Amino acid sequence: MRRRNPVRRLPRGAKYAVIIGGGVPGLLCLIGLICYGCRRMKLARQQRRIDSELAVPTFDRQLVFRANMGLDVSTIESYPKTVLGQSRRLPNPVDNMCSICLSDYQSQETLKSIPECNHYFHANCIDEWLKLNGTCPLCRNSPDAPSSTPTPTSSLPALDNQ
Template sequence: MDTTETIFFLFIFLFVEYSFAQLCSDSSCHLGEPKIRFPFQLQNLQPKSCGYRGFNLSCDGSDQTVIDIPNSGQFTVQAIDYQTQRIWLNDPDSCLPKRLFTLNLSASPFSGYFTQNFAFFNCATFDYTKYKFNPIGCLSGHNYTVFASSSVIAISFLTSRCSLISTVSAPVQWTFSEPMATSDLSEDILLSWDNPQCGWCESRGGRCGLKSNSTTVTECSLVSRRGFPRGARYAIIAGAGVPALLFVMGFLCCICRKVKRFTGRRLPIVDSSSSAAVAPQTLVITGGLDSSTIESYPKTILGESRRLPKPNDNTCTICLSEYKPKETLRSIPECQHCFHADCVDQWLKLKASCPICRNSPKCTSVDIQVS
């Protein structure tokens, strides 16, 4: 087996190994919904072995990502931060304050990241407009208004004028700017989890997962981020699976043999004195962009808000990874499409066109004389 065949079969081996790893790749209910990966598992879209016990998610009829909290019911998942191990939830019926009365996290792997005590009041005959109070619309009626506050001054004021409904410990972060302030509690509840501990792995660019033949022991794999460049990862993911791989193996083996036979033949000798001289031919090969041109394209360091020139471009289409804060992005001036800087740099060095719209910016050519 020569060097070419050795490299070829090594690549096939790595391809097969990586294909099996992709069984637990990121998934989502719909474009714009949170990316789901370990410790969460999206039912009917990911195998059960891809998630940790108690972290099951599903897609509802509107393609929203939902989670079922034991003894508390179903909530929509607004966002997940895998590095800090936090999750934001809200009510699918748009009345989160009502759900806070029955929220019980004791049977779940989650706990409140921030917790504040809110007093709820029923105010029947009270003109709240001059106090700039913020009522809870979904709990109020025609003849009464419901307020909630964690401000000691506001609670004291409302106690003398309204009826106390209940005091609830809510996992929300609310900072009142004025002493006399109430909240409609429509913001997401913020929860966190301690086990499994995968935040350190995510922060180092790795992926967490269960060890083989284990339901509780996890391990951190850095192969998917560091073992392969993002450009190579994109090419590998583009494969069509093991059946197509076997077909490609046979086809490439056939091509390799034909190339070896062709290169092994001797080229005919042409007599320079013959009148039928062969004229030189010029072969133009269009390559990618030079480094100076690529570096001239604008770069952006993504902030915590992850705001982009095009709001829907929240995923790099080269490596298929979602953008994260503090990552460096580069955009192509002609079309304003954004990508990870290291992804698009590798792409443009090989192919002088946008990976999405195929528009070709300034490119370079190499002229080769073939005599």
């Protein structure tokens, strides 16, 4: 008497389908991970090689370069300041927003203009900008030498006192 095995086996075609259906995508994922790892190692080696070639500290050169780009404090302070009146009207009606901080001008705010192009900005915004960049943020024109004397903040003219 021969006993039958109670475990049913998959047919041969089903076995091949499972092997191909799971094995091929798994193999492709494994190949992809290996390629990704190799690429990352190659980039890390290139970066180490570049870093070793540039053994001189580049950070100091960047600081010197940036310091030379901006304007000196006396030039920045020499630019005319204006206190904005209640109606918030400027000589150029297009200038109703500071293009550095993207905020609308409010009454009683101190604005500063660049004399060469007459663009207006918040005084704090343009001061910080000109310390780092020697050009107007809007037109990118380089300001000339400082004008005559700085305008004292105590005698700022108001554009409109309505």
